[in-house]
Amino acid sequence: MSLTINWKGKKQSVHFDDEYAKYQDEWTAHVTLQQLISKLANASGVPEDRIKLLHGGDQKLEKDLDGYLNDVQVTIIPKIKALQEGIEKRSTPVKELKYLSLEIPELLLQILFKVDNIQSDDDGVRMKRKQVVQTIQQHMDKVDELKLSLKSLL
DSSP, X not given: OEEEEEETTEEEEEEOHHHHHHHGGGGGGTOOHHHHHHHHHHHHOOOGGGOOOOOOSHXXXXXXXXXXXXXXXXXXXXXXXXXXXXXXXXXXXXXXXXXXHHHHHHHHHHHHHHHHTOOOSOHHHHHHHHHHHHHHHHHHHHHHHHHHHHHHHO
16 A cells, blocks of 8 residues: 655655555554655655655645635625626616726636646546636626626716
């Protein structure tokens, strides 16, 4: 059994064959971080005191993507609704509506840039990433429509 470590774009396999032989499917519960660091040092030639472990993986990526979807729901959709309502009811000063029409795409693009940094071979992560990108695009299209309506008020 092994773990694959990704460092600076290079993948390194660290084998835990002895631990797997002893503990079978429960081997991960019996391996310490110090053992992992030692095996990484042996495999890579990097001194143990120079190795820092950061937790990552596909579950974290999916959690990050869920967080971006939540940001859209909590932060951006209310702004889109406020823009739409302000245009339809003409209840908001045009200057504020114009500001919203510029702010919302900027917020969506910031999230899109974060999503673009997520790379994975995992199908679940790729599907979630696609869902986030499509959601952002739908909201960008909606804001573009609202901008056209806003121009008619000017």
